[in-house]
Structures are given as C-alpha cells and as structure tokens.
Amino acid sequence: MAGAGPQVAIVGAGPAGAFAAACLLRARGDAEIDLFERLPTPWGLLRGGVAPDHQEIKRLEDTFDRQTLQRSCRFFGNVEIGVDVSHSELMRHYTAVIYATGAQTDKSLGIPGEELPGSWAATDFVAWYNAHPDYRGLEFDLSAERAVVIGNGNVAADVTRMLTLSPRELERTDVADHALEALRESRIEEVVVLGRRGPAQVAFTSAELRELGRLDGVDVRVDPDDVELDPVSRRWLAEEGTFTARKNVQLLREFAARPADQEAPRRIELRFLRSPVQIRGNGRVEAIDVRRNEIMRTDEGALRARSVDWDVQTIECGLVLRSVGYRAVPLPDVPFDERHFVLPNEGGRVLRPDGEPLPGVYAVGWIKRGPTGILGTNKRDAEETVNCVVEDLAADALADPPEPGREHIDALLGERSPSVVTVEGWRAIDGHELERGRDEQRPRVKLASHDELLAAAKAP
Amino acid sequence: MTYVIAGSCIKDDSCIEVCPVDCIHPKPGAPDFEAAEQLYIDPEVCIDCDACVEACPVDAIFADFEVPEKYDYALELNAEFFAEHTTAQRTAA
Numbered sequence: 386m387a388g389a390g391p392q393v394a395i396v397g398a399g400p401a402g403a404f405a406a407a408c409l410l411r412a413r414g415d416a417e418i419d420l421f422e423r424l425p426t427p428w429g430l431l432r433g434g435v436a437p438d439h440q441e442i443k444r445l446e447d448t449f450d451r452q453t454l455q456r457s458c459r460f461f462g463n464v465e466i467g468v469d470v471s472h473s474e475l476m477r478h479y480t481a482v483i484y485a486t487g488a489q490t491d492k493s494l495g496i497p498g499e500e501l502p503g504s505w506a507a508t509d510f511v512a513w514y515n516a517h518p519d520y521r522g523l524e525f526d527l528s529a530e531r532a533v534v535i536g537n538g539n540v541a542a543d544v545t546r547m548l549t550l551s552p553r554e555l556e557r558t559d560v561a562d563h564a565l566e567a568l569r570e571s572r573i574e575e576v577v578v579l580g581r582r583g584p585a586q587v588a589f590t591s592a593e594l595r596e597l598g599r600l601d602g603v604d605v606r607v608d609p610d611d612v613e614l615d616p617v618s619r620r621w622l623a624e625e626g627t628f629t630a631r632k633n634v635q636l637l638r639e640f641a642a643r644p645a646d647q648e649a650p651r652r653i654e655l656r657f658l659r660s661p662v663q664i665r666g667n668g669r670v671e672a673i674d675v676r677r678n679e680i681m682r683t684d685e686g687a688l689r690a691r692s693v694d695w696d697v698q699t700i701e702c703g704l705v706l707r708s709v710g711y712r713a714v715p716l717p718d719v720p721f722d723e724r725h726f727v728l729p730n731e732g733g734r735v736l737r738p739d740g741e742p743l744p745g746v747y748a749v750g751w752i753k754r755g756p757t758g759i760l761g762t763n764k765r766d767a768e769e770t771v772n773c774v775v776e777d778l779a780a781d782a783l784a785d786p787p788e789p790g791r792e793h794i795d796a797l798l799g800e801r802s803p804s805v806v807t808v809e810g811w812r813a814i815d816g817h818e819l820e821r822g823r824d825e826q827r828p829r830v831k832l833a834s835h836d837e838l839l840a841a842a843k844a845p
Numbered sequence: 846m847t848y849v850i851a852g853s854c855i856k857d858d859s860c861i862e863v864c865p866v867d868c869i870h871p872k873p874g875a876p877d878f879e880a881a882e883q884l885y886i887d888p889e890v891c892i893d894c895d896a897c898v899e900a901c902p903v904d905a906i907f908a909d910f911e912v913p914e915k916y917d918y919a920l921e922l923n924a925e926f927f928a929e930h931t932t933a934q935r936t937a938a
Contacts, residue, residue: 441853441903448902590882592852595918627880628926759882761856765873 390415398422399429401750402485404767407452425838436543437558462806467717488711498664507708516561516831527571529703536708537580538588559829591632604649607641711756733770810842847888851916854883860897
C-alpha cells in the first residue's frame with residue numbers, strides 16, 4: 386500500500402460527518418474517505434430535521450455534495466455500523482474511524498402519562514413530516530382543537546410552525562406526502578407552547594421566535610404578566626444576557642402587546658414558567674396538568690426553574706409533543722460516557738476507560754459534544770477532530786490496518802449489505818425526487834419508505 | 846450600500862474566511878461567538894465586494910436594497926448588534 390493515502394471511515398453522513406469529510410479532504414487531499422450511513426440517503430438532520438419551510442438552509446446540501454461526494458469521498462448508505470458491519474471490522478480496513486452518529490433519541494420528561502397514545506417526542510413528529518423512512522407508519526391524531534408543545538427550543542418552534550402553517554404554505558415545501566395529507570385534514574386551531582423557565586431563558590433563536598409572530602393566519606398570544614421579568618431574570622438579562630436573549634424578551638413583549646386577532650383561524654399561545662406534572666386521559670391524551678415555576682439562581686450561578694406551589698392548572702388537549710432535547714445512544718463496541726451521553730473524548734480523540742486515547746477512533750458532532758449548537762457549529766467541531774486525525778497521522782501514531790485497500794471493503798459490503806446505496810444510487814434517488822418536485826412545483830417530493838428509496842437507487 | 850445577513854444564517858464561517866476587510870462578526874474565538882445565533886456584517890466597514898455572498902452556502906446574504914420581505918428586520922437588527930460593539934472596538938479588544 387506504499388504511497389496510498391490514509392483510509393478513513395466516517396460513520397454517519399449528517400452535517401458533522403459531512404463537515405468532517407470536507408475538512409479532512411482539505412487537510413489531507415490524499416485521504417480515501419468512505420462515508421457510512423444507516424439510511425439510504427445522506428445529510429442526516431439537514432434532510433430529516435431542518436423544517437420543510439426552511440428550504441434555504443437545505444441548500445447546504447449542495448456544498449456538502451461538492452466538497453465530499455464530488456471529490457473522492459465514497460458513500461455507503463443503508464449500512465448500519467454495529468449491525469451490518471462491526472466496529473472491529475472497520476478497524477481491520479481503516480487507519481482511522483470517525484464516529485458522527487449524532488444523538489438519535491429524545492430525552493424524556495419523566496412524568497406520568499408520558500407514554501399515553503397522543504403523547505409523542507417532537508423528534509418523532511419531525512422525522513415523520515420530513516419523510517424519514519423509519520417513521521412513515523406513525524399516525525398522529527390531529528383531530529383535537531388544541532395541541533401542547535413542551536419545550537422552548539428551535540425544535541419546539543419548528544413543530545409549532547408545522548402544526549399552524551396553512552396547507553397552501555405546506556404544499557410549497559418538501560414535507561412528506563403522508564404528512565401533507567394528514568396536516569391538510571388537521572383540526573388543530575391552537576398550539577400552546579410551554580416553557581419551564583421564563584422569557585429571558587428561552588432557547589429559541591430570535592429568528593425562530595420572530596417567525597412564530599409572522600405566520601399567515603396565526604395569532605400569537607403571550608400573557609403580559611408572563612413577560613414581566615422577575616428580579617433574578619431582570620438582573621441576569623442586564624448583566625449577562627446575550628444579544629439573542631435581550632432580543633427574545635423584546636419580541637415576546639411585542640407579542641404580549643398585540644391586540645388579540647379574533648379572526649385568525651389559528652393561534653399559538655406561548656406560556657412561561659410552567660412545568661408539566663402529568664399527562665392524563667382515558668386510553669389517550671385528553672389533558673396535561675402543569676404547575677407554576679419561578680426562577681432561582683443556584684449556588685453555581687445557573688438559573689433554574691423551581692415550582693412555586695402545588696397548584697395545578699389543567700390544559701385540555703389531544704396531542705402533546707415533547708421537545709426537551711435529544712440524547713445519544715451507545716454504539717456497540719465503542720466506549721460510551723453514560724453520564725454525558727457522548728463518546729468519551731478529548732478534542733475528538735475517543736478515550737478508553739483508563740483515559741488514554743483509543744488509537745484511530747475519533748468522534749465529531751453531537752456524539753462528541755452533546756446535542757448543542759447550530760449547523761455551522763459542526764464545522765468548527767469537525768476542524769478540531771480532523772486536526773487530531775491529521776496530527777496523529779503525521780506523528781505516525783496510527784497503526785496500518787491489517788487489511789487496507791478498497792477492494793476489501795467492497796467485498797465485505799457485497800457480503801453483508803447487498804442493498805448498499807452508493808453515490809450513484811443516491812444520485813438516482815435525488816434526481817427522482819427533484820424531478821417529481823418539478824412536476825408538482827415543489828422543491829422536492831421525498832420518497833418516504835425504504836422500499837421506494839432502494840428501488841429508486843437501483844433504477845437505471 | 847452594504848450587505849446584510851438574514852435569519853437563515855447557520856454560522857458556517859465561510860463568509861468570515863473570505864471577507865477582505867474583516868467586517869463580519871462575531872469571529873470564532875470572540876467572547877460572544879458561541880452564543881451568537883447568526884453573524885453580522887458591519888456596514889461601516891463593508892466594501893460591497895460580494896465575496897461573502899458567493900461564499901455563503903445557504904444564500905443568507907443580501908444587498909441592502911434586495912433584502913426579501915421576510916427578512917425586512919435584518920438591517921435594523923444588524924444595526925442594533927453593532928450599536929453594542931463596533932468593528933473598531935472589536936479589533937481594539
């Protein structure tokens with residue numbers, strides 16, 4: 386193998402994996418990179434997370450494509466590492482393996498009734514409307530007048546918008562056909578969004594919050610009492626608040642000052658300092674009980690919500706979407722930090738239980754730092770991890786794999802994953818979806834099942 | 846004129862890399878970088894060269910006279926950002 390560049394496997398073709406591949410190719414033009422992905426399609430949450438009405442952000446896929454797949458990087462979709470191919474098999478064929486598997490599950494609230502039919506992780510709803518093939522069979526009951534969204538981050542804002550956009554607006558997006566059909570029939574008129582903490586502590590970007598106040602046919606309501614900041618928050622905002630936090634409070638005050646629009650067909654009500662204590666219903670969600678909180682400062686200086694009293698307020702609703710954060714799951718045969726839900730790592734070098742680096746194994750993105758930051762955050766994160774890889778290669782710290790060479794990978798995949806989707810397969814899927822989109826004057830019409838995706842990948 | 850960054854910014858720093866006059870903030874490493882939800886162009890320093898527009902992977906940058914209606918707040922928001930710290934203050938720090 387003299388003269389050949391280092392062979393690198395990246396596990397997970399989401400934004401973190403794509404940024405890492407692009408960055409590694411810039412740093413080491415001789416690297417031979419294989420991008421493995423559990424789904425038949427690349428780009429992870431850019432395709433399956435970013436809301437369908439935010440098409441401008443999805444343009445990032447052109448950059449990913451240009452910087453990775455249009456260069457020497459290979460794509461192996463529909464291959465699950467840990468199931469189809471093991472970690473130790475990857476280590477037989479690659480000098481370095483970079484895990485970019487993200488945070489695939491949601492955090493739970495830990496309250497009674499969370500498992501009732503009609504109570505969902507917001508991420509399930511997101512995957513469903515974005516045509517993730519594992520979620521197409523879900524059935525969301527949108528027949529009640531009120532839905533409750535728990536959480537004050539951008540996923541909460543996304544699902545709130547998706548529940549209140551008019552069918553006319555949804556039709557212009559690449560929302561999954563099954564979701565478009567269900568949302569057209571939706572009878573939801575009001576979405577109540579609950580925040581555990583106050584207006585100064587919301588995790589929305591001000592852009593997402595502003596958008597909620599500008600939706601066509603949607604009246605956004607905020608109780609003026611809710612935007613009167615408590616002394617702790619007022620002081621925090623003045624002394625430590627970010628530009629975004631100050632902007633958010635200003636926007637929420639503007640919303641609170643608006644006269645109610647009785648004519649609007651749909652409403653969004655933002656309520657703060659409320660924690661859900663129980664989801665109730667006879668066989669399915671009928672109501673949620675919430676309790677009031679106040680903001681206190683912990684000894685470490687963090688602002689926490691704590692309940693004020695035992696009084697419970699009941700909100701009747703037929704759908705609950707819980708959006709209180711993502712969480713990573715352990716990967717077979719790779720160390721996992723059960724407390725922080727990440728691969729234990731230092732700057733991207735995965736560590737063994739004794740704290741020493743596990744040679745040749747790296748992490749990037751949410752599986753490395755936890756589910757924080759926005760898309761571009763992954764670029765800096767990838768640079769940090771790739772720097773470690775490049776340093777270790779330069780220092781000759783990585784052993785040559787016993788069986789290097791792309792022919793070995795091809796043979797292994799031929800045996801284990803007969804329906805692997807390669808770059809050509811993805812191009813066929815992409816072309817098919819874009820063409821259907823052109824016919825319907827939509828940005829793209831997504832294929833939403835494994836069978837359809839794999840059939841399109843094999844089409845001539 | 847000037848260019849202005851709209852709310853669809855993903856904080857990819859491609860624009861910062863290509864800006865010849867270093868007028869896009871906050872920069873990676875600046876104290877307010879991590880918390881920033883987007884980047885901002887200082888209109889006092891911008892020379893309208895177009896380099897950032899070309900570099901932006903999500904087409905989030907517009908000439909001030911071409912800002913789409915949905916981002917009609919962007920210029921004012923941008924001005925508020927630089928009212929707190931100008932490029933000159935940021936460079937001196």
